[in-house]
Amino acid sequence: xxxxxxxxxxxxxxxxxxxxxxxxxxxxxxxxxxxxxxxxxxxxxxxxxxxxxxxxxxxxxxxxxxxxxxxxxxxxxxxxxxxxxxxxxxxxxxxxxxxxxxxxxxxxxxxxxxxxxxxxxxxxxxxxxxxxxxxxxxxxxxxxxxxxxxxxxxxxxxxxxxxxxxxxxxxxxxxxxxxxxxxxxxxxxxxxxxxxxxxxxxxxxxxxxxxxxxxxxxxxxxxxxxxxxxxxxxxxxxxxxxxxxxxxxxxxxxxxxxxxxxxxxxxxxxxxxxxxxxxxxxxxxxxxxxxxxxxxxxxxxxxxxxxxxxxxxxxxxxxxxxxxxxxxxxxxxxxxxxxxxxxxxxxxxxxxxxxxxxxxxxxxxxxxxxxxxxxxxxxxxxxxxxxxxxxxxxxxxxxxxxxxxxxxxxxxxxxxxxxxxxxxxxxxxxxxxx
Amino acid sequence: xxxxxxxxxxxxxxxxxxxxxxxxxxxxxxxxxxxxxxxxxxxxxxxxxxxxxxxxxxxxxxxxxxxxxxxxxxxxxxxxxxxxxxxxxxxxxxxxxxxxxxxxxxxxxxxxxxxxxxxxxxxxxxxxxxxxxxxxxxxxxxxxxxxxxxxxxxxxxxxxxxxxxxxxxxxxxxxxxxxxxxxxxxxxxxxxxxxxxxxxxxxxxxxxxxxxxxxxxxxxxxxxxxxxxxxxxxxxxxxxxxxxxxxxxxxxxxxxxxxxxxxxxxxxxxxxxxxxxxx
Numbered sequence: 149x150x151x152x153x154x155x156x157x158x159x160x161x162x163x164x165x166x167x168x169x170x171x172x173x174x175x176x177x178x179x180x181x182x183x184x185x186x187x188x189x190x191x192x193x194x195x196x197x198x199x200x201x202x203x204x205x206x207x208x209x210x211x212x213x214x215x216x217x218x219x220x221x222x223x224x225x226x227x228x229x230x231x232x233x234x235x236x237x238x239x240x241x242x243x244x245x246x247x248x249x250x251x252x253x254x255x256x257x258x259x260x261x262x263x264x265x266x267x268x269x270x271x272x273x274x275x276x277x278x279x280x281x282x283x284x285x286x287x288x289x290x291x292x293x294x295x296x297x298x299x300x301x302x303x304x305x306x307x308x309x310x311x312x313x314x315x316x317x318x319x320x321x322x323x324x325x326x327x328x329x330x331x332x333x334x335x336x337x338x339x340x341x342x343x344x345x346x347x348x349x350x351x352x353x354x355x356x357x358x359x360x361x362x363x364x365x366x367x368x369x370x371x372x373x374x375x376x377x378x379x380x381x382x383x384x385x386x387x388x389x390x391x392x393x394x395x396x397x398x399x400x401x402x403x404x405x406x407x408x409x410x411x412x413x414x415x416x417x418x419x420x421x422x423x424x425x426x427x428x429x430x431x432x433x434x435x436x437x438x439x440x441x442x443x444x445x446x447x448x449x450x451x452x453x454x455x456x457x458x459x460x461x462x463x464x465x466x467x468x469x470x471x472x473x474x475x476x477x478x479x480x481x482x483x484x485x486x487x488x489x490x491x492x493x494x495x496x497x498x499x500x501x502x503x504x505x506x507x508x509x510x511x512x513x514x515x516x517x518x519x520x521x522x523x524x525x526x527x528x529x530x531x532x533x534x535x536x537x538x539x540x541x542x543x544x545x546x547x548x549x550x551x552x553x554x555x556x557x558x559x560x561x562x563x564x565x566x567x568x569x570x571x572x573x574x575x576x577x578x579x580x581x582x
Numbered sequence: 583x584x585x586x587x588x589x590x591x592x593x594x595x596x597x598x599x600x601x602x603x604x605x606x607x608x609x610x611x612x613x614x615x616x617x618x619x620x621x622x623x624x625x626x627x628x629x630x631x632x633x634x635x636x637x638x639x640x641x642x643x644x645x646x647x648x649x650x651x652x653x654x655x656x657x658x659x660x661x662x663x664x665x666x667x668x669x670x671x672x673x674x675x676x677x678x679x680x681x682x683x684x685x686x687x688x689x690x691x692x693x694x695x696x697x698x699x700x701x702x703x704x705x706x707x708x709x710x711x712x713x714x715x716x717x718x719x720x721x722x723x724x725x726x727x728x729x730x731x732x733x734x735x736x737x738x739x740x741x742x743x744x745x746x747x748x749x750x751x752x753x754x755x756x757x758x759x760x761x762x763x764x765x766x767x768x769x770x771x772x773x774x775x776x777x778x779x780x781x782x783x784x785x786x787x788x789x790x791x792x793x794x795x796x797x798x799x800x801x802x803x804x805x806x807x808x809x810x811x812x813x814x815x816x817x818x819x820x821x822x823x824x825x826x827x828x829x830x831x832x833x834x835x836x837x838x839x840x841x842x843x844x845x846x847x848x849x850x851x852x853x854x855x856x857x858x859x860x861x
Contacts, residue, residue: 530677531640532677533677533679535639535640535661535677536673536676536677536679537679537687537690537691538660538661538662538665539637539638539661539662539664539665539670539671539673540662540665540670540687540688540691540694540745540749541662541665541666541691541694541695541749542662542665542690542691542694543662543694544660544662546690546694547662550679550682550686550687550690551679551681551682553681553682554679554680554681554682554728555680555681556681557681557682558680558681
């Protein structure tokens, strides 16, 4: 008897899947190796969070769905999230499969690739092979290994040198089937001096039960490239959301992250910027709202290798009921990254005495000639501010609401697609209005 | 926003304390429609405590006495109800509220007064706000700035007056609205106040100096010392105070220390004889 009976994914199915999807042999091999690794590796050790007590084993199995012609043919729960203005540059993953994708011809003509990862494996095999699981390694922990073995759907976005993509490319990841594995992999490569904005949205209509979303985002910003990445995670209580996002930024490149963690279930996210090149920079803005007895572990990280690299990380969390959030900010400056500058701020607003919030700023600095700073606070709604608003006739409830929204507003307003910004606002309202 | 020619605001034997220490020691004052009252006095005599207490700041506890507005018990009202009943306090140190724009804040306030189903239209609101901001010579960008965040002292004061002009209270209490204003700004603020003077609106102006009263002529002037109104008169009283200071009032009334001994901001002093921790 081994303990492997409890292991969430079966080795033989992984192999069978690769064959069915006619993946290149190297990918099949990678999946095989990864499932073996996953069996040996442990879950990641998170700061003050027992992730092993979460529901992290409900992966379901790969279930293929046919593509649809129009957004209207998607399930209503998905189509209603997609405003008309994003239909032309959109990719939708429904459960295990990407079922809808579009890209304006003028962008395709410039060499921009925006497709699902499975298609990219066929059409742009070498390109995918050069980058897939290179920012995040399969062997980091059980979750990254499992993801490598079972990933499905996903996005491949490639922007050639010197191409500026003006319109934000949009993706929706939607699940409504507990039995279907949901593990999208997003791979973004912005070649030298290009720029692109990518925005995605995660949602479900699961009524009950439990499903794990094990997702990885890899971004490669080559020399002088600028990637703006915005993401709203809006899962209901059935989904355990485990997300790694990592960017590798070359000289003078830039990554901007804007993330809204609006899930109702347990959430682990780790958003990292690896500032590899000289003069590279990153900005990460993350908001989360914890409700009920939700547990959240939210990490932002910047690792400086390049000289004169700069990073800024801003996280804001609002916690109510008996929600728990561990907010980690890690600025790591490696030896040799002279004149690097890393800043971070974590602020947690507690709305209930039984909520728990921890802000853990960490500066790990191995170089002398750098500047780095951090600020962290955990507090309640400021009574003076409430009073001031009340002296103008605004009720206590309304004043509190305005202050909380104001706390999150500077990040919400950064979402580069108006319709998604509205959805993020709606999610905030839904989570705070109960 | 309620207007009433019959405005009658009464403070009767009001006593209030902070953390058990009595600051207001029996205030009596009656303000009627259209009147401008000024309360003057040296620092630390309870002037600002009176303003805060009238508006219901939770830090101050009313221990006895009454406040009524047109016969209604103000002390029974929540802070926001006092505002909706027509009271307004322009604060000496208004809060900064990041993330909430000036416009969103003011529109919420105006709509709170107007009630559900009777909200002001966005375009009407914007026009009104633009008009009043122009009157106060405020940069239009202040509309979309976060409420008081990063405003200079003078900008905050102007913003308080802007709110007053937008909300049209029947009783406006101005707490040291002149401090931190240069003479040009003072004239603009005074013009804003004067433009609002009418038979159905009253003012209670709390000030340390005469200079605001050069531009906003009060009907009644009161001197506050030791948490009480110790002397009342007409505009000539403030002129004499400007010319001669407060000493003659103290002498006349036999007051040695005019303060209530708490209103001054407590200064933090670094303890000098502590030992640094070993690690």
